[in-house]
Amino acid sequence: MIIAVDFDGTIVEHRYPQIGKPIPFAIDVLIKLREERHTLILWTVREGALLQEAIDYCAERGVIFYAHNANFPEEDPAQASRKLTADLFIDDRNLGGLPDWTAMYRAIAAMRQGGQDVTAILYGSPENPIAKKRKRGFFSTLFGDN
Incomplete structure (x- = not known):
């Protein structure tokens, strides 16, 4: 698969134009995806020297x-x-925010195998432990947990 990955707020915490703290498991999952021969593209608003900082951060x-x-x-x-x-x-x-990187890895693996509900893997059902950890979103706050 070709996977486009944002930098600020996705690989590192949002501190643009500085580089924020690493988001847990982002680098580990990206390395694993490359090992599995996925094509990764860095897709970010950063340009010029700021882009090069992000490229170097990841490469290091x-x-x-x-x-x-x-x-x-x-x-x-x-x-x-x-x-x-x-x-x-x-x-x-x-939409729905950034899921946990380990959940994203499981969803990508499921996509490759086909036939699995990727949305349930990423965002879960109320019984899913990942879903229980997620903060209530804007629409849940407005309309309840339907």
Whole structure:
């Protein structure tokens, strides 16, 4: 799979333009995904020196991305669209927020095998221990836990 991954708020806590503290298991899961031959693209608002800091941060921890803010390494950012072609986008701004990285890994593994409810793996049902840990979201606060 081609997986586009945000940096701030996803791999590290949101402290832009600084680099925040690491989010637990993000680097470990990204390394595992690369070992499983997934194509990882760093997809971030960062550009120039700030982008290079993020690339270096990840590389120093063992995560090498195929491309950065582009579909291919040789793509000219001035000529290319910022719209990426990916099978999956991992971003803290997703509807429902950023799931736990271990849950994301299980969901990606389920996607590869097919036929599993990825949403239940990521966000769970009320009986799911991962779901019980999640904070109440905006809509749950407004409309209850239906």
